[in-house]
Amino acid sequence: MHDRGAGHADQHRRRRRPDLHGRRPMTAPAGPVRTRFCPSPTGLVHVGLLRTALFNWAHARHTGGTFVFRIEDTDAARDSEESYRHLLDCLRWLGLDWDEGPEVGGPHGPYRQSERYDVYREVAAKLLASGHAYESFSTNEEVDARRRAAGQDTKLGYDNHDRSLTDAQKAAFRAEGRDPVLRLRMPDSDLVWDDLVRGEVRFAAGSVPDFVLVRGNGAPLYPFVNPVDDALMGITDVLRGEDLLPSTPRQLALYAALTDIGVAQGTPRFGHLPYVTGEGSKKLSKRDPTSNVDVYRERGFLPEGLVNYLALLGWSIAEDRDVFSTAELVEAFDVTRVSANPARFDVKKAEAINATHLRALPVEEFLAAVTPYLASAGLVTDPPTAEQAATLEAIAPLAQERMIVLSDAVGLLGFLFTEDVEIDPAAAEKQLGAGAGEVLDAATAALHALPEWTTAAIETALKEALVEGLGRKPRQAFGPVRVAVSGRTVSPPLYESMELLGRERTLARLAAGRGIATG
RNA sequence: GCCCCCAUCGUCUAGCGGUCCAGGACGCCGCCCUUUCAAGGCGGUAGCACGGGUUCGAACCCCGUUGGGGGCACCA
Numbered sequence: 001m002h003d004r005g006a007g008h009a010d011q012h013r014r015r016r017r018p019d020l021h022g023r024r025p026m027t028a029p030a031g032p033v034r035t036r037f038c039p040s041p042t043g044l045v046h047v048g049l050l051r052t053a054l055f056n057w058a059h060a061r062h063t064g065g066t067f068v069f070r071i072e073d074t075d076a077a078r079d080s081e082e083s084y085r086h087l088l089d090c091l092r093w094l095g096l097d098w099d100e101g102p103e104v105g106g107p108h109g110p111y112r113q114s115e116r117y118d119v120y121r122e123v124a125a126k127l128l129a130s131g132h133a134y135e136s137f138s139t140n141e142e143v144d145a146r147r148r149a150a151g152q153d154t155k156l157g158y159d160n161h162d163r164s165l166t167d168a169q170k171a172a173f174r175a176e177g178r179d180p181v182l183r184l185r186m187p188d189s190d191l192v193w194d195d196l197v198r199g200e201v202r203f204a205a206g207s208v209p210d211f212v213l214v215r216g217n218g219a220p221l222y223p224f225v226n227p228v229d230d231a232l233m234g235i236t237d238v239l240r241g242e243d244l245l246p247s248t249p250r251q252l253a254l255y256a257a258l259t260d261i262g263v264a265q266g267t268p269r270f271g272h273l274p275y276v277t278g279e280g281s282k283k284l285s286k287r288d289p290t291s292n293v294d295v296y297r298e299r300g301f302l303p304e305g306l307v308n309y310l311a312l313l314g315w316s317i318a319e320d321r322d323v324f325s326t327a328e329l330v331e332a333f334d335v336t337r338v339s340a341n342p343a344r345f346d347v348k349k350a351e352a353i354n355a356t357h358l359r360a361l362p363v364e365e366f367l368a369a370v371t372p373y374l375a376s377a378g379l380v381t382d383p384p385t386a387e388q389a390a391t392l393e394a395i396a397p398l399a400q401e402r403m404i405v406l407s408d409a410v411g412l413l414g415f416l417f418t419e420d421v422e423i424d425p426a427a428a429e430k431q432l433g434a435g436a437g438e439v440l441d442a443a444t445a446a447l448h449a450l451p452e453w454t455t456a457a458i459e460t461a462l463k464e465a466l467v468e469g470l471g472r473k474p475r476q477a478f479g480p481v482r483v484a485v486s487g488r489t490v491s492p493p494l495y496e497s498m499e500l501l502g503r504e505r506t507l508a509r510l511a512a513g514r515g516i517a518t519g
Numbered sequence: 520g521c522c523c524c525c526a527u528c529g530u531c532u533a534g535c536g537g538u539c540c541a542g543g544a545c546g547c548c549g550c551c552c553u554u555u556c557a558a559g560g561c562g563g564u565a566g567c568a569c570g571g572g573u574u575c576g577a578a579c580c581c582c583g584u585u586g587g588g589g590g591c592a593c594c595a
Contacts, residue, residue, distance in 0.1 A: 039595095042595080072595065075594065153521070157591070181593055207522060208522090212592080226595085245524065245590080246523055272524080282588090283589080312531060320544085321543075322532080322543075322544050342524095343531060343532090351545090352544085402557050403557090462554085463554085481554090482554080489556055
């Protein structure tokens with residue numbers, strides 16, 4: 001269905017610029033697209049992280065490729081099993097299924113880095129043996145001292161001082177009890193790539209020092225294990241956050257070395273996705289309440305609604321359209337059309353998009369989705385009684401178009417499932433002031449002896465009594481009644497609500513409202 | 520300090536040299552509909568950061584400035 005093959009040639013039409021000088025050291029792997037999402041299981045799941053997952057997933061699905069999920073749990077101090085579980089749960093909730101990864105398996109496992117140390121050790125040994133990497137004994141203090149002695153800023157970092165140590169020098173350091181780190185020898189050419197979202201990016205030769213692959217204690221580091229795993233897992237397209245852009249030249253160099261020793265088949269394409277920011281233009285931090293996906297999930301965002309909004313952060317489906325299904329996203333997604341500028345997460349717009357999806361839901365699906373919210377608020381039993389189910393079924397279509405998120409149902413429909421409403425003070429202030437008593441009295445009188453308790457009969461009786469009888473505008477006539485009955489200024493349509501509520505409870509509430517009314 | 524990225528309404532974006540006195544969406548405002556609110560319909564508000572080039576022609580290409588962001592670890 002999404003049989004576009006891996007046709008990237010056309011995707012580059014707008015980003016590729018002529019590159020006459022720098023040579024392009026990378027050859028993208030041939031064959032179908034393989035993308036990956038590789039978070040560390042630390043702390044909460046952040047909407048920006050999910051946007052990255054979404055784009056990788058959408059790119060794989062659009063091209064008929066493979067989406068790999070890998071867990072980067074090499075930091076035992078910060079990683080947690082709980083966070084790991086949560087990550088899987090979030091992806092599943094959003095419908096981002098993975099073809100290879102945890103709990104699914106695949107030919108390139110294991111998919112948790114904590115289970116792959118032997119692999120890294122072996123690759124590191126090959127890199128050392130082939131001369132692409134070397135042992136380095138300098139301490140940070142020694143590097144800084146040399147920089148200062150040369151009149152340079154210590155921020156420049158390691159100075160490639162240990163590149164050609166003799167065996168005797170190494171032995172001497174070892175004799176001092178030093179454990180060497182393993183560093184990659186950086187090439188002396190410019191490091192250039194054609195970024196899928198930004199076009200050509202270039203780092204000048206010599207601007208990136210030889211970096212550490214493996215610590216003195218033997219622990220492999222992220223800049224090493226990440227490309228190694230990508231290479232071993234056959235990843236062709238790396239879509240990741242803009243924050244990783246400055247580490248790309250190092251990865252390019254690593255890939256060249258890995259390709260040379262037969263570990264990699266080439267260098268993947270890179271696409272650096274713009275930041276998702278919060279208020280102001282600060283980077284969305286995990287502490288920012290708008291960043292936590294759980295908040296949206298608990299409020300009752302629909303997975304499709306959130307996916308739709310997340311996709312809008314840096315991408316657009318068409319000039320005059322921004323509501324679409326996940327299937328439509330997959331059909332249309334094109335990484336090279338992702339915008340390079342940072343996008344602010346706008347809760348209001350996210351809500352508007354979600355509300356549109358909510359309204360578009362078939363009533364049965366809406367009912368199924370909303371019931372758990374009412375149950376956990378204690379308004380209905382789980383499962384609902386026959387009577388509750390009947391009420392729900394009647395009110396669902398009327399409630400649906402008045403809600404933004406599923407949890408809105410608790411406030412909107414609560415009055416139907418309790419004996420006494422709690423009247424919202426602001427609503428009382430607005431509608432139960434001067435003149436409300438007269439309205440409530442007239443409504444009570446009209447409804448008290450109504451022969452038939454139906455929506456139509458209630459409507460006729462109330463209009464007669466309030467609009468014609470009291471000569472009030474509908475606006476003034478029904479406001480107090482609505483607040484007395486539902487407790488709020490916003491509710492499902494009034495007559496239907498009253499019918500569902502029943503005569504007894506309706507009259508009781510009019511009386512209670514009368515007690516509060518000041519005039 | 521050095522390196523890199525980014526720059527269209529308040530916000531997210533469309534724009535790929537002429538079809539743009541810049542289109543859509545959210546928000547906001549107004550009107551209509553109406554049984555309050557919402558939804559829906561209609562209308563309005565508001566933007567190419569600045570300066571130089573290139574070109575017959577620039578939101579779009581180039582350079583610079585300014586502004587914003589990020590990175591410079593034996594974290595990920």
